[in-house]
Amino acid sequence: MSLVTQNAPNFIAPAILHDGTIIDHFNLKKDIKNKLVVLFFWPMDFTFVCPTEIIAFNKLYQEFKNRNTEIIGISKDSIFVHQAWKNISIKDGGIGNIQYPLISDIKGEIQDAYNIMHPEIGVALRASFLIDKKWIIRHEVVNDLPFGRNIQDMIRMIDSIQLYETQGEVCPANWKPGKPSMHPSQKGLINYYNN
Structure with missing residues (x-):
């Protein structure tokens, strides 16, 4: 579990x-x-x-x-x-x-x-x-x-946590620093796919 x-x-x-x-x-x-x-x-x-x-x-x-x-x-x-x-x-x-x-x-x-x-x-x-x-x-x-393991991916996850904690943004699939994140809402998802 x-x-x-x-x-x-x-x-x-x-x-x-x-x-x-x-x-x-x-x-x-x-x-x-x-x-x-x-x-x-x-x-x-x-x-x-x-x-x-x-x-x-x-x-x-x-x-x-x-x-x-x-x-x-x-x-x-x-x-x-x-x-x-x-x-x-x-x-x-x-x-x-x-x-x-x-x-x-x-x-x-x-x-x-x-x-x-x-x-x-x-x-x-x-x-x-x-x-x-x-x-x-x-x-x-x-x-x-x-x-x-992929050690570099653990760094990506740390960056994801820090983005979420500082900006409230969530991280889509394959997100990396410098790539678009999104507001956790339907509007945020639509904006993500339209940018």
Whole structure:
């Protein structure tokens, strides 16, 4: 069942921060204030599609930061496995210096709270949640294990939320910044199709 429109479940869990610091009690709702949050899950460290997604988020880190958005990554691996993976360069099969927190969900409690556990393997599906400043989940994408995410589309969704919150305009199919949006009314729809 989708969590869109619902309050994002809080969690407290071990994390490794961008500078390599390990903390035992990262608290989502206490440690992040007045920002949008992209919370994303991957199945396991030291796999194949997962590093491409983690690195893709990292390459676009400044784009998220410019939009006042915090990225947080989560898997069931221990914090020490995350640390080992970060300590290996990308060219040698690691993920290198990731600029956002990596959370350890070793008991699987966070993936259960977000309802994204693979039914047979017990790891997280490739799930991403966009959470607004009031802790409401506004966007959710869940992929099966073989299929990597489109990270750029998460930025588009952030831009959509910010347009709606600042101007009250809604975003039609395939909307991008600079493209026409519309007033949420019959007149707005007609104007959209006639411009």
